[in-house]
Amino acid sequence: MTITSHAASVRFENVTKAYGAVVAVDRVSFTIEPGQLVTLLGPSGCGKTTTLRLIAGLEMATDGHIFIGENDVTKLPVTDRDVSMVFQSYALFPHMNVNENVGYGLKVSGMKKREAQERSQEALRLVGLSDLGERMPAALSGGQQQRVAVARALVLEPQVLLFDEPLSNLDAKLRRRVREEVREIQQNLGLTTVYVTHDQEEALAVSDRIVVMKNAAIAQEGTPRELYDHPANSFVADFIGDANIVEGTILGGGGETANVRIGCLEMELPCRSASAGPAKIAIRPEAIRLSAGDHGTGMRGTVRKATYLGNHLEYTIETEVGPLFVSDPHVEAPVAPGEIVGVQFEHRGVTLINDPSDDAERASESSPQ
Amino acid sequence: MMSFHRVLHDERVWSFALVAPALVTVGLLFIYPLGFSAVSAFSAEEGGWTFANFIKAFDLYSNDILFTVVIVSLSTVLIGFFAIAIGGYLTLGENPYAVAILKWLYRWPLFIPFIVAAQLMRTFLAKNGLMNNLIVGSGLLEPMQTQSFLDWRGIVITFVWKQTPFVALLVAGAMASLDRSMIESARNLGASRIRILVEIILPQVRPTIVVGLILSFVVMMSVLSVPIMINAQTPTMLTVDMAFRINAYGDYGVANALGFISYLMTGVVAWIYLRQGVRQGAAP
Ligand SMILES: Nc1ncnc2c1ncn2[C@@H]1O[C@H](COP(=O)(O)OP(=O)(O)OP(=O)(O)O)[C@@H](O)[C@H]1O
Ligand SMILES: [Mg+2]
Numbered sequence: 070m071t072i073t074s075h076a077a078s079v080r081f082e083n084v085t086k087a088y089g090a091v092v093a094v095d096r097v098s099f100t101i102e103p104g105q106l107v108t109l110l111g112p113s114g115c116g117k118t119t120t121l122r123l124i125a126g127l128e129m130a131t132d133g134h135i136f137i138g139e140n141d142v143t144k145l146p147v148t149d150r151d152v153s154m155v156f157q158s159y160a161l162f163p164h165m166n167v168n169e170n171v172g173y174g175l176k177v178s179g180m181k182k183r184e185a186q187e188r189s190q191e192a193l194r195l196v197g198l199s200d201l202g203e204r205m206p207a208a209l210s211g212g213q214q215q216r217v218a219v220a221r222a223l224v225l226e227p228q229v230l231l232f233d234e235p236l237s238n239l240d241a242k243l244r245r246r247v248r249e250e251v252r253e254i255q256q257n258l259g260l261t262t263v264y265v266t267h268d269q270e271e272a273l274a275v276s277d278r279i280v281v282m283k284n285a286a287i288a289q290e291g292t293p294r295e296l297y298d299h300p301a302n303s304f305v306a307d308f309i310g311d312a313n314i315v316e317g318t319i320l321g322g323g324g325e326t327a328n329v330r331i332g333c334l335e336m337e338l339p340c341r342s343a344s345a346g347p348a349k350i351a352i353r354p355e356a357i358r359l360s361a362g363d364h365g366t367g368m369r370g371t372v373r374k375a376t377y378l379g380n381h382l383e384y385t386i387e388t389e390v391g392p393l394f395v396s397d398p399h400v401e402a403p404v405a406p407g408e409i410v411g412v413q414f415e416h417r418g419v420t421l422i423n424d425p426s427d428d429a430e431r432a433s434e435s436s437p438q
Numbered sequence: 439m440m441s442f443h444r445v446l447h448d449e450r451v452w453s454f455a456l457v458a459p460a461l462v463t464v465g466l467l468f469i470y471p472l473g474f475s476a477v478s479a480f481s482a483e484e485g486g487w488t489f490a491n492f493i494k495a496f497d498l499y500s501n502d503i504l505f506t507v508v509i510v511s512l513s514t515v516l517i518g519f520f521a522i523a524i525g526g527y528l529t530l531g532e533n534p535y536a537v538a539i540l541k542w543l544y545r546w547p548l549f550i551p552f553i554v555a556a557q558l559m560r561t562f563l564a565k566n567g568l569m570n571n572l573i574v575g576s577g578l579l580e581p582m583q584t585q586s587f588l589d590w591r592g593i594v595i596t597f598v599w600k601q602t603p604f605v606a607l608l609v610a611g612a613m614a615s616l617d618r619s620m621i622e623s624a625r626n627l628g629a630s631r632i633r634i635l636v637e638i639i640l641p642q643v644r645p646t647i648v649v650g651l652i653l654s655f656v657v658m659m660s661v662l663s664v665p666i667m668i669n670a671q672t673p674t675m676l677t678v679d680m681a682f683r684i685n686a687y688g689d690y691g692v693a694n695a696l697g698f699i700s701y702l703m704t705g706v707v708a709w710i711y712l713r714q715g716v717r718q719g720a721a722p
Contacts, residue, residue: 127622147625160623164641174627225627 076103076261077138077228084133093119095285104259108272111282117265121231126150153222154231159214161206168202174225192224212243232264269309281305306351315390317350332368332389338421349422354396356418360411368412372404479694491695505673510658513597518651521605526635529613548603556667559596563587592668597658605650612646652711656704
């Protein structure tokens with residue numbers, strides 16, 4: 070007996086969910102291909118959990134359509150959807166032992182007891198808990214409880230597997246390990262998985278694609294690389310990794326690139342359909358090069374703050390385009406606060422943000438520290 | 439001065455001071471009257487020990503003893519059923535308006551004294567009472583076909599009506615404090631609402647249900663007004679017999695013997711209660 074997958078795609082078409090006046094999900098559309106792991110990433114309250122619950126059928130959409138595979142499941146009740154969810158609190162049944170917890174969904178579906186037992190065993194083996202079948206949930210560590218919850222969801226071989234911040238109750242070390250295990254199982258079984266997190270590092274680490282949400286809507290969708298290298302707006306730039314958002318000017322350009330002035334520096338940046346005028350530019354902290362001593366022509370800055378963090382140094386540099394947050398791997402040659410340094414930008418890490426509706430202020434307000 | 443301070447800081451003294459009022463209350467109001475009535479149940483009028491009171495009590499009232507056990511047990515079972523149904527609907531109900539209305543309505547009988555409840559039921563359940571009038575009015579029965587419910591059924595209905603809210607209140611509270619996502623995860627695994635109630639919720643709130651039912655069992659054992667007002671003919675409940683022995687004959691011996699028998703019945707359920715408490719306390 071092995072656990073396989075019946076992976077199906079998930080498609081949202083203009084889905085809206087409103088609780089009275091509160092719109093938790095606002096005309097959201099996306100498609101998740103079968104076998105992919107997609108994370109919903111965003112700050113607290115942006116509608117991630119609600120989106121997940123809409124897929125599971127624990128909430129019903131106010132408007133729009135939801136498809137799983139070819140089927141329109143918009144009105145299908147939770148019990149009839151072939152979707153398994155791993156809850157943030159794990160939600161194990163405290164009066165049932167591990168075997169009974171894992172086998173509950175099979176029992177409900179009317180599977181024969183022996184077959185159900187074998188399947189549960191197999192699911193527990195997958196998550197590495199074969200020996201703990203007789204334990205009660207209260208006698209398990211947080212990480213073990215989490216795996217039981219995963220096994221309980223896997224055992225039904227669902228079309229879609231959902232995780233709502235599954236690692237938030239684990240300590241940092243365990244979090245890293247469990248997320249790798251989850252990813253491994255997901256890839257081995259080829260499960261369609263939707264994974265909610267507000268931790269951008271976790272999202273970058275496990276995802277095939279990331280859907281960044283903001284204020285109940287999608288801010289950007291793409292592969293981790295696309296989001297990191299080409300954020301569509303300053304919110305995404307700041308949320309996925311850190312970014313300094315500065316004002317610049319598009320001097321002109323054509324086709325795929327644009328000439329941009331940032332303070333006294335000029336750069337050619339990739340860009341579609343740029344029109345001359347003011348623009349926002351996102352600069353990654355690790356794309357800023359500092360050089361000690363006064364460099365005649367380039368941009369100059371004054372070190373305001375320097376923090377030693379073991380494998381790198383963090384600086385706050387006061388420049389003509391405002392304060393810049395810098396991450397510098399050259400720990401052997403620290404620069405002291407008060408010194409004047411030359412500032413340069415590496416191309417790969419500077420992005421022209423080409424979104425007319427962009428509002429940098431709001432982005433940095435709603436992103437976590 | 440020093441030693442006084444030490445006394446003040448001695449935890450044992452404080453903890454004793456804290457439980458002392460409770461101990462005194464239990465002693466004065468429970469142990470003493472219980473002991474007194476037990477002793478007098480076994481005392482002969484001329485002095486000395488005897489079983490005569492019990493023999494007489496069984497002679498005269500064995501039917502009533504049985505009647506009491508059956509009525510109170512049946513009521514307890516029905517109360518349990520309805521309390522679980524109400525709690526279950528409040529926890530799992532789909533229609534928020536229905537849930538809100540039920541939540542608002544079900545507690546009312548709690549605030550009505552037993553004697554008023556009995557009076558209400560008399561006018562409701564009598565042969566030409568409100569219930570039968572409604573049934574006749576709706577054309578379901580002819581006036582001649584109606585019957586009075588003012589017998590054992592009346593007592594059971596009154597008990598259930600009066601005590602269900604109390605147990606439902608406890609049970610609904612316990613159900614509400616369960617982790618919502620546990621119920622949702624059971625739904626997600628495909629379980630129906632009934633199944634969730636029986637397999638997920640009930641096992642976790644069972645201690646609360648047992649406690650609620652035991653408390654209402656004890657209350658029903660000691661209610662005099664309901665059986666007197668609804669059904670004072672034989673067979674009736676022990677409380678009526680005790681009042682009768684005392685009021686009509688001044689026969690405290692047999693009354694105390696009947697009281698002692700009631701104590702034994704409630705003692706059995708109290709024992710279950712205590713065991714439940716011990717098990718809960720011992721649970722990890
Ligand atoms: N049952 C509800 N009734 C009313 N409003 C709700 C309900 N559930 C969620 N909301 C609102 O919908 C919005 C989105 O909530 P949601 O739980 O989806 O956020 P989230 O992205 O999961 O946040 P977090 O990271 O904090 O878990 C919030 O503003 C929240 O207050
Ligand atoms: Mg959430």
